[in-house]
Amino acid sequence: MDMNQLAAVSCPACGGSECIEPAEFILDNIYSRYMACGDCLPDPQLQKDLPFSKIEQKGYDNSPCTGCGKRHLDVVMADALSIMIEYGCRSKGSTLFDVGTPLISVGYPLAFPPRLGRNELVLIADNISRPVAEQLIRIPGIKGVIKREGAPSQSVGIQDTDCKPHTYELLAGCDMRCDVVTSSFGELCIYKSQSKIHIEFGRESPSKMRVLDGLYAQGQLMGKVVVDGFCGPGTLGLMCALAGAKRVIFNDAWKTAIENTLLNIEINKDILGFELTAYVDTSTLPDIAENIVHVASVEGNGVVMDVFHGDFRKLKEVIPDFDICLIDTFPSVNPAGFVWNGASGRIVII
Ligand SMILES: [Zn+2]
Numbered sequence: 001m002d003m004n005q006l007a008a009v010s011c012p013a014c015g016g017s018e019c020i021e022p023a024e025f026i027l028d029n030i031y032s033r034y035m036a037c038g039d040c041l042p043d044p045q046l047q048k049d050l051p052f053s054k055i056e057q058k059g060y061d062n063s064p065c066t067g068c069g070k071r072h073l074d075v076v077m078a079d080a081l082s083i084m085i086e087y088g089c090r091s092k093g094s095t096l097f098d099v100g101t102p103l104i105s106v107g108y109p110l111a112f113p114p115r116l117g118r119n120e121l122v123l124i125a126d127n128i129s130r131p132v133a134e135q136l137i138r139i140p141g142i143k144g145v146i147k148r149e150g151a152p153s154q155s156v157g158i159q160d161t162d163c164k165p166h167t168y169e170l171l172a173g174c175d176m177r178c179d180v181v182t183s184s185f186g187e188l189c190i191y192k193s194q195s196k197i198h199i200e201f202g203r204e205s206p207s208k209m210r211v212l213d214g215l216y217a218q219g220q221l222m223g224k225v226v227v228d229g230f231c232g233p234g235t236l237g238l239m240c241a242l243a244g245a246k247r248v249i250f251n252d253a254w255k256t257a258i259e260n261t262l263l264n265i266e267i268n269k270d271i272l273g274f275e276l277t278a279y280v281d282t283s284t285l286p287d288i289a290e291n292i293v294h295v296a297s298v299e300g301n302g303v304v305m306d307v308f309h310g311d312f313r314k315l316k317e318v319i320p321d322f323d324i325c326l327i328d329t330f331p332s333v334n335p336a337g338f339v340w341n342g343a344s345g346r347i348v349i350i
């Protein structure tokens with residue numbers, strides 16, 4: 001087994017040094033990150049359902065704030081639409097709604113439209129080509145452009161180990177972004193390679209956290225052995241570590257999920273009080289696991305965590321039992337198929 005120390009955190013997608021921030025830094029600044037400063041122009045009040053030709057006629061100020069350098073989300077989206085119309089992938093009658101789905105680089109429930117600095121928006125768009133995307137990332141504020149494949153309802157990632165993965169295509173820039181995950185027992189930051197990892201919208205993440213809040217309140221996480229069976233970027237397992245679990249087992253068959261989980265262990269390690277001691281060189285892993293591989297071990301602050309790249313159905317070969325096994329699959333997958341014969345613990349469908 002080839003073990004390496006985890007290197008300093010450069011962005012796994014673009015190699016840049018600014019994409020990945022430590023979780024404490026993000027959490028300390030999240031309230032002010034997207035706020036207007038005293039010098040910011042007022043909300044431009046761009047009508048999102050108005051044809052762009054009308055917005056152009058009225059005119060809008062797209063200059064950055066002289067104080068903080070940020071621009072209103074709608075202004076960034078209007079600039080994007082202007083380029084998309086110029087390149088013919090949107091019509092003059094298109095509205096701001098037709099641009100695509102904007103994901104801010106640090107996802108957090110905001111009560112106001114965000115003001116964006118440099119590289120703070122990952123745009124997911126239909127009907128877009130690479131040359132247009134390369135123009136779009138020159139707009140201040142836009143960090144990456146992802147082309148959506150298939151219907152918006154089709155989840156990104158792998159449904160099962162024998163299925164072809166469904167991924168979006170990163171056309172230009174970088175697709176690493178994070179979400180701040182909030183629970184009754186604390187907050188962590190979870191990074192995602194957003195063209196390859198399920199996108200959570202609206203109430204999805206809060207409703208999953210309410211399930212964990214409930215387990216925490218019932219004393220079912222503190223001091224327990226928890227399996228995060230389809231861990232994705234590691235959200236549920238890391239939150240269980242934060243909740244005081246004594247052992248957390250992460251597993252996913254999708255290599256990107258394992259890479260994201262390792263990154264999220266690293267960037268949250270000071271909050272959780274542990275060190276990632278050693279791990280398998282993930283470049284040697286197949287995109288979709290065939291066998292169970294023990295990728296990493298982490299210890300500290302009363303918790304032991306193990307990361308496995310494997311098919312959930314084979315995990316029982318290496319983990320004989322648990323207290324709680326969390327199963328968080330795609331909405332289209334029937335979780336009833338994932339039974340764990342011989343285990344005494346409780347399986348919780350998230
Ligand atoms: Zn990056």
Ligand SMILES: [Zn+2]
Nearest residue numbers: 037040065068
């Ligand atoms: Zn400002």
